[in-house]
Amino acid sequence: MRLVTYTLGSEAPRLGVHVDDARVADLGVLAERSRTPLPADLLSLIREGAQALEQARRLIARGPSDLPPEAVHPLRDVTLLAPFRPGKIIGVGLNYVEHVEESSRSLDTDKERPRRPVLFSKPGTAVTGPGQPILHNGDLTQQLDWECELAVVIGRPAFRVSEDDAYEHIFGYSVVNDISARDQRRSGQWFFSKGQDSYAPFGPVVVTADAIPDPMALDLHLSVNGVTKQKSNTRHMLFPIARLIADISSGMTLEPGDVIATGSPSGVGAGMVPPEFLTPGDTVEATVEAIGTLRNPVVDAR
Numbered sequence: 001m002r003l004v005t006y007t008l009g010s011e012a013p014r015l016g017v018h019v020d021d022a023r024v025a026d027l028g029v030l031a032e033r034s035r036t037p038l039p040a041d042l043l044s045l046i047r048e049g050a051q052a053l054e055q056a057r058r059l060i061a062r063g064p065s066d067l068p069p070e071a072v073h074p075l076r077d078v079t080l081l082a083p084f085r086p087g088k089i090i091g092v093g094l095n096y097v098e099h100v101e102e103s104s105r106s107l108d109t110d111k112e113r114p115r116r117p118v119l120f121s122k123p124g125t126a127v128t129g130p131g132q133p134i135l136h137n138g139d140l141t142q143q144l145d146w147e148c149e150l151a152v153v154i155g156r157p158a159f160r161v162s163e164d165d166a167y168e169h170i171f172g173y174s175v176v177n178d179i180s181a182r183d184q185r186r187s188g189q190w191f192f193s194k195g196q197d198s199y200a201p202f203g204p205v206v207v208t209a210d211a212i213p214d215p216m217a218l219d220l221h222l223s224v225n226g227v228t229k230q231k232s233n234t235r236h237m238l239f240p241i242a243r244l245i246a247d248i249s250s251g252m253t254l255e256p257g258d259v260i261a262t263g264s265p266s267g268v269g270a271g272m273v274p275p276e277f278l279t280p281g282d283t284v285e286a287t288v289e290a291i292g293t294l295r296n297p298v299v300d301a302r
Helices: 027-034 042-048 050-059 097-106 163-169 191-195 241-249
Strands: 002-007 014-020 023-026 072-074 089-093 118-122 134-136 148-154 170-177 200-208 219-224 227-233 259-261 283-288 292-300
Touching: 002 042, 014 027, 023 027, 027 050, 042 050, 118 191, 148 219, 148 241, 148 283, 163 170, 163 241, 170 259, 170 283, 170 292, 200 292, 241 259
Parallel strands: 089 259, 134 292
Antiparallel strands: 002 014, 002 200, 014 023, 023 072, 089 118, 148 170, 148 259, 170 200, 219 227, 219 283, 283 292
């Protein structure tokens, strides 16, 4: 399933599912009509677990043509939001081999491949949705950069999980654009550089794990103003998804609704010759195969 959070006009956010490329079905309306208990938002659905997800599947099992008209909306009529605000956003740095090289050249990081995943965090306040602005505050940065990443959404608590069991704890997948103010790294610490408001565009959908049988074989693509900047595939990760979950959960509980941003391939602005950075008026599009495109404008925040 392709789950979304959306608004219709001035209504409150709703939980929906893509029934095809052009329409969204409202799970709340379907649940009410069938008298099926169902969480009202995506984060609650994730935290409720497998039974709630199965209930959602049953609600749309009849197919688009059999759904009540009042529960189905054309995509063009709705506004997609960030799917939810994660409890934790755990970023992974230097997780593609070519990005290790370009970062050592342009960002003064170690030129040797890391032996363990390089981890950092983004706060929930950094999350913004599809179509929402990335804020460029010229008083804080002149080096606003992009990073297209596959997002892993945790569905079951994970603590000291083995690589063999890691996929059992995944709810689904989405897209994160790991926005970074390269000139706000502080003594090697990345939190402010990567954690400012709007620095975690997230969405446009969460695709459940069963719909992506091999997340380690997905094409990644990012463009700025229609010009390709990043193009790679998740198979080039230095530390694959199972290793990331095992490593993070070795000392930290991953909870339902947590998100792992699994790292960016080469092609970031800081690595260009000469360097290129985002400015107000730009539009960034981050795409992950089988999930979709996350599109965001850059606006002046001052």
